[in-house]
Amino acid sequence: MKLTLIYTLLIALSVNTASSQEKIWTRQSNISEVIAFEKKINPEAKFLNQDVFLSKDHYPLADKYKVTNPVIVYREAMGYLPIYAEYFYTPGDSVLRLVSYDWEKGRYDNFFDKQKMWQEENKKFDAYNEEYERIKKDLIDKLGKPTSDDKSAKSIKNEGSSYLKRNTLWDTDSIYTELNMIFSAGTHRIRLTLYWKK
Template sequence: MRKKFYISTVISVILISCAPNKEIFEAERFADFNNLTVQKAEKLEIDFGSKDITPSRGVSIGESLYPNKNKYKLATPKTYQRIEKNKFNLETEYFYTSTDSLVRVIMYEWTELQGKNRFDSRKTDTKKFRIKYDGLKKQLKSKLGEPSFIEVASDTAKSNFRDGIKWLNGNENKAYLFMLGSNTSNYRKIRLVIYRE
């Protein structure tokens, strides 16, 4: 009886941890990326209950995250923020071309939820970040196949690290998933960049 309870608990935790990722891989944003307009993205974010936090001045994205081989002139990204499952603060940026409103890059960033007091010193739950990172990696592998590049630094880093995985093959979506952290302060942040050249 205990074994059944343990197995059902483990399965529930896995399903709960993967559920929020479904939104990222919905057809409107992932499979049909070529037709995603900033207006469609805005509607999706409103449906999710996100808050519009688009900056008033220009924000760019570095070539290490998005090579921009076609030299698109990107507008200030539409940016949204929401709380994901009471575990993470999720910020999503939609970089688009203003001439046709097509989204060229989506960047997701998961950070620790902040307490009511900005001096809140709650310890970061590094395990939930690892579960989130591994869940995203698994789903990206199922959508894009084997990655082209893997770097794991968290196991050996004495302090700051970046674990990264890139999917750069084929003519479909490209992705770069990485986790930034510190083994001394337990700081963690996950970013996922999805684009198509």
């Protein structure tokens, strides 16, 4: 009986720990609330200091809302990939404008140091595709049925090279959310982008 109880408790703790990696912030708020959210997930949260360029492709409202460098939190891998959570906000009012979650290895590592890692990751499309499916299922549970959804990866040709891509999109009057996977020779990433239209 005691062994069964201990075993059940260990399973519950591992499920809770694994699901903590997938916690996403979906409410427009003050950046201080987001920082408190990350510290609640992990009291020893690892905050990174990086300069991040934000293009209009990634954030179409970049001209309207001039955001600061993001608050970046690194979350250890619970499944296959770690998460880099990036929270962009406007400095005058500290209002959160854009959230970006990247499931990616070595996102801010040195370009030259990543060459060997990329060679290994190039063999692991199935692992990325499974992660994508798992994350997408979790998001559908949270956000509902998507506006559009690639059921499988598409091959995209670009200037003599090709890569695999998947997209799932939730688009409402007030919020835009996109789950995207890029799998190429030098990029292996799943990204969730979420921004508010007002």
